[in-house]
Amino acid sequence: MSQDQQRSDQQQHHHNPGEGIKYGDVFRVTGDLAGKTVAPRDASLMQSAENIVLGQTRRTGPAATMQAAAAQNESAGLAAHYQDTDISQEKGVTITETIVPGGRIITEFVAGQAVGQYESPGPGDVASGCPSGGSHGGINNRGAESCGNGDEGNTDSTKITIGEALEAAGQAAQDKLVEQTQQSDAAAIQAAEARAIGLNITMPGGVAAQAQAAADANVMTTRDEDKTKLGDVLSDVVVKLPADKPVEREDAVKVVGAEIRNKEDARTSPPGVAAIMAAAARLNESAT
Numbered sequence: 001m002s003q004d005q006q007r008s009d010q011q012q013h014h015h016n017p018g019e020g021i022k023y024g025d026v027f028r029v030t031g032d033l034a035g036k037t038v039a040p041r042d043a044s045l046m047q048s049a050e051n052i053v054l055g056q057t058r059r060t061g062p063a064a065t066m067q068a069a070a071a072q073n074e075s076a077g078l079a080a081h082y083q084d085t086d087i088s089q090e091k092g093v094t095i096t097e098t099i100v101p102g103g104r105i106i107t108e109f110v111a112g113q114a115v116g117q118y119e120s121p122g123p124g125d126v127a128s129g130c131p132s133g134g135s136h137g138g139i140n141n142r143g144a145e146s147c148g149n150g151d152e153g154n155t156d157s158t159k160i161t162i163g164e165a166l167e168a169a170g171q172a173a174q175d176k177l178v179e180q181t182q183q184s185d186a187a188a189i190q191a192a193e194a195r196a197i198g199l200n201i202t203m204p205g206g207v208a209a210q211a212q213a214a215a216d217a218n219v220m221t222t223r224d225e226d227k228t229k230l231g232d233v234l235s236d237v238v239v240k241l242p243a244d245k246p247v248e249r250e251d252a253v254k255v256v257g258a259e260i261r262n263k264e265d266a267r268t269s270p271p272g273v274a275a276i277m278a279a280a281a282r283l284n285e286s287a288t
Helices: 003-012 038-056 061-077 085-091 160-171 184-197 206-219 250-259 275-285
Strands: 093-100 104-111 113-121 133-140 144-145
Touching: 038 061, 038 093, 038 133, 038 250, 061 104, 061 113, 085 275, 160 184, 160 275, 184 206, 184 275, 250 275
Parallel strands: none
Antiparallel strands: 093 104, 093 133, 104 113, 133 144
16 A cells, blocks of 8 residues: 555545544555544554654654544544554554565554555665564554564674663653653663563562652652652663663563553653663664
């Protein structure tokens, strides 16, 4: 499906204003998905997937289309700001890449159905980190999925590690208060720590535990100047972590997924933990 085909579909479908813009109004999709209203959180998930896999959000791509539709649905009171669809919860959004002579073909999916396909020049997706035969990346509302043939075990000292990325996030957002209501910062740090040590646990006294404690303490603290800041929690992370590893795309999607699942707007917060982790993954992959 080319972008021209997508735009043609948008012109051919007409929606009932009282029901909002549905996937079938803007994409060539069938079944239950076609009748689902485009929700703001779905659009944010696609935006995050494009940012991670492609390094940017395409101006005329599926994410932009979904954002425009979701914004109109929200303005009309037909979708809540943090609403998603049950189909996107179960199947998520994904992006695949197929290498062809002279470039690559990118295909984007919602709940397993293609919503956009286009050609892009270049030998491979710098941001994908997957073999040139094809790549796969995506996010759903319970986590994230990515290519399963990454560079696990890579100890290249020239690459940015998870600990270094966390320290960089602490420096970039050193005056940002550790998020206390939705606790997205603590969730992102916990996901990053788990990826670094290879265990899905929160280590007592570790960086994630400190972030959670800071978020809890900030709730009880009245004055902002007395609250714990991200820079306080993320100082000397490399020393604090018992193990570390270069940031890979799989790590970034896990951290992004953790952060947006704990935010009502389902968006990362530049220059927060997820945004820095995604940037580090792209830099590592471009250096491969």
